[in-house]
Amino acid sequence: MSPNLKYDYRKFPAEPSDAxxxxxxxxxPVIPISIIRGELRVRYLAIIDSGxxxxxxxxxxxxxxxxxxxxxKLLRFxxxxxxxxxxxxxxxxxxxxxxxxxxxxxxxxxxxxLPYGLLGQLGFFNLFNVLFDYNKGKIELKSKxxx
Amino acid sequence: MVENIDxxxxxxxxxxxxxxLSTDSSRVVGVxxxxxxALEQARMSxxxxxILTKAPQNYGTFIL
Numbered sequence: 001m002s003p004n005l006k007y008d009y010r011k012f013p014a015e016p017s018d019a020x021x022x023x024x025x026x027x028x029p030v031i032p033i034s035i036i037r038g039e040l041r042v043r044y045l046a047i048i049d050s051g052x053x054x055x056x057x058x059x060x061x062x063x064x065x066x067x068x069x070x071x072x073k074l075l076r077f078x079x080x081x082x083x084x085x086x087x088x089x090x091x092x093x094x095x096x097x098x099x100x101x102x103x104x105x106x107x108x109x110x111x112x113x114l115p116y117g118l119l120g121q122l123g124f125f126n127l128f129n130v131l132f133d134y135n136k137g138k139i140e141l142k143s144k145x146x147x
Numbered sequence: 148m149v150e151n152i153d154x155x156x157x158x159x160x161x162x163x164x165x166x167x168l169s170t171d172s173s174r175v176v177g178v179x180x181x182x183x184x185a186l187e188q189a190r191m192s193x194x195x196x197x198i199l200t201k202a203p204q205n206y207g208t209f210i211l
Contacts, residue, residue, distance in 0.1 A: 008152050009152075010152045010153075010154055010172070011152065011153040011154060011155055012154055012155065012158070012206055013154075013155045013158060013159065013206040014206055014207070014208065015205060015206060015207055015208075017208070020208075024155070025153075025155050026206070026208065026209075028209075032172075032198045042182075042186070042199060043196055043197060043198045043199065044198065044199045044200070045198060045199070045200040058182075058201060060165070060181060060182045060183075061182060061199065063183075064182055064183060064186065112201065113203050113204065114201065114203065114209070115200050115201050115202065115203050115206075116200055116201070
């Protein structure tokens with residue numbers, strides 16, 4: 001299967017600031033995905049984040065598909081301000097637009113201030129060519145799998 | 148595919164909660180302190196394919 005998927009940016013609330021006093025919203029490349037483990041499946045929002053090395057999701061989402069989160073392999077990683085965060089990695093499946101693929105994804109209790117999971121380089125960008133068109137609010141995903 | 152998905156009004160007032168959105172993201176079908184309860188509420192409202200998200204304490208600017 002070689003899907004060509006199209007999504008719209010999602011507009012989230014934003015707080016105006018001294019730097020951007022008229023900014024009341026933020027458009028972000030956030031898409032619905034499913035986290036799948038065996039027969040269990042949860043739909044969840046995730047941002048396509050080219051700055052993230054890996055895919056990281058909320059620990060609570062892992063628990064919904066039956067993971068004992070802390071039994072996974074530990075990775076300590078750095079947030080943007082240098083703070084150390086922890087994620088536990090598990091083999092799961094992700095579904096995007098009807099296309100399912102395997103992913104070794106991290107589940108973390110340290111991202112609770114984020115509204116969505118992170119789709120990063122390994123686990124997402126290695127599988128899809130991603131075209132962002134911010135001005136049109138469009139995202140296009142093309143699978144690299146030509147099978 | 149839903150066009151121009153605007154979550155500003157939909158997510159208003161759910162600070163620090165887990166929110167289950169309807170399949171088209173146009174309304175909230177469950178809200179709770181944890182995603183399991185939010186999902187249960189969504190399923191009780193017969194929503195076939197709810198989408199979970201976490202409403203943060205405040206929607207500031209994210210640099211990821």
